[in-house]
Amino acid sequence: MTRFEYHKPHTIKEAIGLMGSLENAKFIAGGTDVMVLIKRKKIAPAHLISLRNINDFSSIDIGDGLQIGGGVTHSDIVANEFIQKRYSALTDAAGKVGSRQIRNVATVSGNICNAAPSADTACPLLVLDADVKIAGPKGERQVPLDDFFLGANRVDLGPGEVVTGFHLPPFGLNTGSAYIKHTRRQAMDLPMVGIAVRVTIRIGGSEIGCKDAFCTIDSISNILRRLEDEELRCEDVRIAMGVVAPRPVRARKAEAALKGKVISEALFEEIAEIAASEAQPRDSIRGEAWYRREMVKVLTKRAILISVDRVLRPDDMILRGHDAASCPRVRG
Amino acid sequence: MKREITFKLNNEERKVEVDPGWTLLYVLREVLELMGTKEGCGYGECGACTVIIDGLSVNSCLYPILEAEGRAVTTIEGLRAASGELHPLQQAFVNEGAVQCGFCTAGMIMSAKALIDENEKPTEDDIKDNIAGNLCRCTGYVQIIDAIKTVAGGGRT
């Protein structure tokens, strides 16, 4: 077993101070990356500075969007109903990280700072326009997540700097998001590809009204078809892709091609093609490049559809077993 | 440098002298000689080392011992009643044939306990989700899931 000293500061200031005064030190949050790296002898820090005991570090606050504390774990995210409803992609991702045991200790900050191309929460946070909140010896700053990722396992953190949380802007009821993690197993698996999408929709220039018109278990494809004359328009969109580049990336061309358009499944297919052309996957033991590219295509379309679905039919609106054909309120 | 820490282990205050580099699993097995918690991989990938810390299931093989300071840790040894009676989950595992080689069993039961403490009536999906980090090669999980269901009030379906 490797030897290291272990420090347990109670404030961010203290943590930053320790980092400044100790040689060969590393922050540790849930430790699910750090401890593995130490045990596998990939790193050998002399000091670990724990972020687990920082006061008020694990809060999730609503107001001006969403504030996620630096110590928030994946389980904390999963348990939060507001996030599930309004920032669904993040819940999708957090709920699929590793196992329950891992999620109970592993933090979103750790996931982002470790900056693996496969980091599950990275794509959702990218599409949800997250800013990273950083504190350091020189004070505090905030950077868009897209700028925070510098490359494979590299992030924009200076010496002694610590991530204190994330800020996500508010999104209206006409915004939906989703993350699809493509794996070989149903659990305990890293994604072969991960795709996150956020869309904001307008119907013929006005907000969508009567949502319960869609209280059906019909497929979203059919619903879209029924709504064809409604001119549902994509007001805004983000698409992010994991494991297709050295870092999680946005599919900007695909986003541009969708923004402002009247949506249809056929269009989503085109968008998905564009996203696939932007991906630069590689062969590895975890998956072949051609397949990953193919999956970008398939999953991008599916993630857009789920996101749209979540706008049109929020989960609590769907009456289970309610048959679309016999529902008087469904247009069609 | 060794340090002395105090934490609650199976409802008893324990003082232990530890090296900061040790994991909780190491301390449980090698220092306190509580052998019920197993090491199946050492990397958070199998769940054999699962214990409950402050109500949450955790892989003790990745848990730095100094984080246990001041917290409440429950291991498989802490489940039995003082009378020696098995915990309902333990009994259910026996009754339903959820144990074969038994190496995964302690961790599996701890995951199940954390779940049931948090959610009295978990669905089958909840159960699967909460034990997905506990690998078992022998049972195919079916009887494990059944056992947890009998305790979870859901009964057998």
Added chain:
Amino acid sequence: MSDLTTVGKKITKRDAPLKVTGGATYIQDLKIPGMLYGGILYSKYAHAKILKLDTTRAERLPGVMAVITAADVPNNFRFGIMKDNPPLKGGRVRSTRDEIAAVAAVSAEIAAAALELIEVEYEELPGIFDPLEAMKEGAPLVHEEMKSNILKMPWKLICGDVEAAKKESAYVVSDTFRTQWVTHCCLGTSGCIAALDTSNNLTMYSNTQIPSLAQNDYIEALAAFGLKGRRVRIIQCTIGGGFGSKLDTYAYEYIAILLAMKTRKPVKFIFSREEEFFATSPRQCSITKISQGCDKDGRLTFREMEMVLDNGAYTSWGATTPSVMMMPISSLYKVPNIKYVAQCVYTNNTYSQAMRGYGNPQATFAIESSLDQLAEKAGLDPYELRFRNANEPGELTPQNFQVTSCGMKECMAEVVKRLDWKGKKGNGNGRGVGMASLIHVGGGARVYKSDGCGTIIKMDDRGKVDVLTGATEIGQGSETVLAQIVAEVLGVPIDDINVINNDTDVCPWDVGAHASRSTFVAGNSALGAARKIREQMLAVAAQNMGEDPASLDIKNGVVFSRNDKEKSLPLSKVLRKVHYTSGGKMFMAEHFYDPPNENFDKEFKGNLSVSYAYGVHGVEVEVDRETGQVKILNYIAAHDVGKAINPMLLEGQIYGGGLMGIGYALGETMIYEKGRLKNGNFLDYKMPTAKDVPPVQAVIVETDEQAGPFGAKGIGEPGLVPTAPAIANAIYDAVGVRIKDLPITPEKVLRALQEKAQADTGRSGA
């Protein structure tokens, strides 16, 4: 037999209470005073010359008690069935799991640190990793002294005249199927403690599933190490999973002995998970060419198979799996003409061993996939083809297997009914159904000269029973099944039975936990011993009660007269009467049961087992045409078990085997690059999790096997045998693509779908 009290009941596993409380002692948990910790340095390359090996720095590390290398292995000792495997390799390494040095130190940490101080210089040599390449003329030799990479173990089975049958067949299909390397993934890793007493007798604390054979291996090793005639005692800890991985002895065990000799202290080895992945011996990969034919009525005419197996760098039981493969090849369904040849080939890969099913899954994958192809060609429903050719009781198969009980058709009926085969088959809507059958030895298998197991039963003054058996408990529940059998015969409560099964000093001989033989062979052995002791007891009781022994029976520990219910005598009294009498005796009985199984003759024919187990698996899948992912919607595993001595334990074997089979079919594979394992961890090796469990039904079909204890046959292995082909067949039914190499990954399915789409448009365009 309707009045059985324990047999046939859901009796909880005897060791379960200990296991659920964390009280069972696995090898990991055992400490012996003064014990040292061992560590092994493995080769950096798959094939290399060792130019320099310097251990001085390791030796100087405080806490290191011994460092050994090949030079410390006396008499050029080698182990394994071909004696081609030295416990420590010198001069040349042939795989990345080659052990080149080992240390013993006062802590595991120091042992690990010492390994890092050993300096090795290699000259890397080109390796050979593909068995087909290795077979070619002029390929580099893995073992030069062997002159060829092809093992001198020619497996060849000829029954009837395949060539003639081919000509007469109305339909013939031929294809090639491949299977991958997969490993056991026992949750408890391997380990041992070797301890020598002052007279150099060895006690080995071990995980082995073959105590008596391992004992023999160590005795041989001790002799080679200059300790001829010393005793070896094997004490088995609770075993954290076996599945065949512990069917042979390993280098680390011999290394432990050598280190114990050198240090005069007990030496413990515990494998890390990484070691467990790369340094234990997995199921080998196979390449199978198969042709099968049938007449115009769908009766099978012949089966021809040619197989190449990757043996790896050394030889263990993997090389003998063709002997078991012959079973499904010759006798799964009625096929009059058979030709089978198999070659095992040395490569610089890991070396292969036994794993649940022992070759049967590889062979069955080819046979059952090909059968569906044949059904299609003959225009028959695959079920119909199978049913017409199904095995039946009383049959003598071409390999001279005498089929006694056989419930294949009953199993098939269960699958068809429960899957709604007729309703679901051939809908081509992305969902499909498939089935596959299995045959396996159900009454042991005479792979060694003996297939025997001994039991000793003794009773104390209070009517409590000690059952000393040679049968190993590896989690499958043999301990419980034996207790049930003895309790049933003796008429005592099951809680009065204590099974002792882990110490060669007290337990009788047994050939090991393999071939699904424990229930059948050890069960019959226990049954024999129990009957003997019952007779002894009834004789004494009869005397005391003034009754004829034949009119007596025992229930709940009390002897009573069937004629006069008033007349009864507790067993404890009977026992005390015998013990506390001048010239008294004690109640003890032994029984050695060796089933009348036959060794194969020179042509590999003979009745390998006195009974055969059958089963049929059916599966409904849904294939995602866009991602290639396969989802199992319903899984039916129907097994002819003879008699379910303990339905709950039996179902556990079926569920466990089934999920292992699903892993084999859809995800598990050991990825080697130039002989180095790339995914030796639980994240990258895709063993199924709880979330991967499909809806599954275990269906037990009872056929009352006359030779079995209370009618039972073995069921330890069969659960995974037909899984992969059943799934492959269902995928074909769902989307029309056939995947011929395992595992069936989404990549392979998607690629096949794309190719099919291209071919289809090409065809319609033409």
